[in-house]
Amino acid sequence: MQCSPSLVGALSSVLVVLGLLILWLYGRTPTRYGKHAEAAAEKPLPQERRRHLPAKCAWFLQELPAFLVPAVLLALRNPPHFAPLGCRLLGGMFCGHYFHRTFIYSFLTRGRPFPLHTVLFGMLFCVYNGFLQGYYMVYCAEYPDDWCNDIRFTSGILLFLFGMGINIHSDFLLRKLRKPGELNYKIPQGGLFVYVSGANFFGEILEWFGYAIATWCLPAFAFALFTVCFVGPRAYHHHRYYLRKFTGYPRSRKALIPFIF
Incomplete structure (x- = not known):
């Protein structure tokens, strides 16, 4: 080939x-699965299952x-x-x-x-x-023979590993909120959830921008942009869901980017 x-x-x-189309379509209305599914609290009918x-x-x-x-x-x-x-x-x-x-x-x-x-x-x-x-x-x-010494390579690798660590740790904290077989939602605690509602999404965005920087290629940057457009609205709607559902939800938390958004 x-x-x-x-x-x-x-x-x-x-x-x-x-990615831009998804951002436009779901910027205001969340995709209908998980906590945003219609009639999520009701027992699904057999045909729905x-x-x-x-x-x-x-x-x-x-x-x-x-x-x-x-x-x-x-x-x-x-x-x-x-x-x-x-x-x-x-x-x-x-x-x-x-x-x-x-x-x-x-x-x-x-x-x-x-x-x-x-x-x-x-x-x-x-x-x-x-x-x-x-x-x-x-x-x-x-890539040139000395690419591994380039600042783009080293910074990209570090950002990727940092983001992957955040993503995996945040998923672990979310799993701890539920007992086996339990499906109700609770307020995420610990880790980067102290600062944002979408800590797992933030980690994934860092991962793919790290990958894009380390590889320095158009397909990787296109995927990193797509990731922002896809999980960004998801984090925003999660944040709004938590604020509506839990009266004691920390008001200082942002949706996706600590201290900013």
Whole structure:
């Protein structure tokens, strides 16, 4: 397979447009799953259950393509398979994140059932983005021999690891709020939740901007922008939900960015 810069540019542009469209569509109205699902407090009817998947299954199926597609592209690459720096960055950072989301997070989550259409859209996006990031890093990315000493590489790696740490720790704190089988929502406590309602989202944004800086490529920056457009409104609507539901919710907390927003 040969690198096609025009294909990379087109797919990256579509990703940016998709992110801006999602921001426009869901900036005021939240997506209808999780705490924002219609009639969430009521017991679903039998026909409604058939249109939902358990959270563990939904997260696994949704996130799997984002790990599997780049891994297949790496495996199909002509030798040497893992020698170029772009391949190592893709495997260690992008695939590392989605390995955790697919094979660890999905089996630990205690969330509500997911609508089937949401899972399908998530799977399609992960196939698309997994191909874009994998195709570029495996077949197009070229870095100078001293890239590992570049400030963009080192700062990007550190930001990625910092964001991933926040994301994983915040998910752990959210799981602690619920006992097994429990589905009601409670006020998140501890960690970065002291400052923002969407600490897990903030960590994910830092991750992908770290990845974009370390790789310094258009597809990664397009994905980082998409992440802001997708999880930013989610954090905002979570924040509003908590303020409405809990009279004792800390008013000093922001939605997504500590002390700012």
